[in-house]
Amino acid sequence: xxxxxxxxxxxxxxxxxxxxxxxxxxxxxxxxxxxxxxxxxxxxxxxxxxxxxxxxxxxxxxxxxxxxxxxxxxxxxxxxxxxxxxxxxxxxxxxxxxxxxxxxxxxxxxxxxxx
Amino acid sequence: xxxxxxxxxxxxxxxxxxxxxxxxxxxxxxxxxxxxxxxxxxxxxxxxxxxxxxxxxxxxxxxxxxxxxxxxxxxxxxxxxxxxxxxxxxxxxxxxxxxxxxxxxxxxxxxxxxxxx
Numbered sequence: 001x002x003x004x005x006x007x008x009x010x011x012x013x014x015x016x017x018x019x020x021x022x023x024x025x026x027x028x029x030x031x032x033x034x035x036x037x038x039x040x041x042x043x044x045x046x047x048x049x050x051x052x053x054x055x056x057x058x059x060x061x062x063x064x065x066x067x068x069x070x071x072x073x074x075x076x077x078x079x080x081x082x083x084x085x086x087x088x089x090x091x092x093x094x095x096x097x098x099x100x101x102x103x104x105x106x107x108x109x110x111x112x113x114x115x
Numbered sequence: 116x117x118x119x120x121x122x123x124x125x126x127x128x129x130x131x132x133x134x135x136x137x138x139x140x141x142x143x144x145x146x147x148x149x150x151x152x153x154x155x156x157x158x159x160x161x162x163x164x165x166x167x168x169x170x171x172x173x174x175x176x177x178x179x180x181x182x183x184x185x186x187x188x189x190x191x192x193x194x195x196x197x198x199x200x201x202x203x204x205x206x207x208x209x210x211x212x213x214x215x216x217x218x219x220x221x222x223x224x225x226x227x228x229x230x231x232x
Contacts, residue, residue: 033219042206045219102148104220106160
């Protein structure tokens with residue numbers, strides 16, 4: 001399995017500001033994903049981030065609000081823009097390992113609180 | 116569109132009891148993957164098992180076992196002789212296959228399992 005780290009692990013932000021979350025993997029992976037877990041809820045896929053192409057967003061999520069970068073096969077960022085208290089969630093990145101297994105492993109998450 | 120249903124919101128059992136967590140899924144694809152993840156109180160998401168749609172063989176790993184039945188679109192998870200450390204939220208998830216690789220996961224709402232000492 002891949003070792004995944006996220007920065008920051010948590011943050012408290014003011015309404016109207018933006019936060020960029022980093023996801024680093026210890027090996028090259030083709031597919032990376034970003035999820036949101038609202039308080040007490042399940043996980044919802046935000047977007048798929050593949051290196052060398054635009055991120056693919058799920059219904060209800062837009063690039064202006066959640067811009068994503070994927071500059072190489074080990075790193076991705078998710079920005080939460082113009083934040084409101086409704087954006088308070090845990091944001092998790094995951095990676096799909098290669099070799100035909102396609103198991104998704106998750107990072108530790110970034111706990112975001114917007115005041 | 117795919118969907119995963121975990122009808123049990125919360126289950127509470129006494130330690131050493133067996134417990135089964137239910138998962139029912141919907142998909143139009145013939146190729147898909149099913150997963151179970153554990154989320155303990157610390158918050159990290161721990162991978163437990165992955166099963167592809169062509170492999171209906173049940174699996175056992177220690178005290179954990181999984182029963183995959185395509186006929187009923189179910190992928191149930193049983194913990195035998197439960198322990199307090201099994202207390203967590205358990206998520207069932209589905210991933211369809213787009214040809215270029217697995218898609219993102221669709222999660223069920225999760226089952227909060229409480230094991231009482």
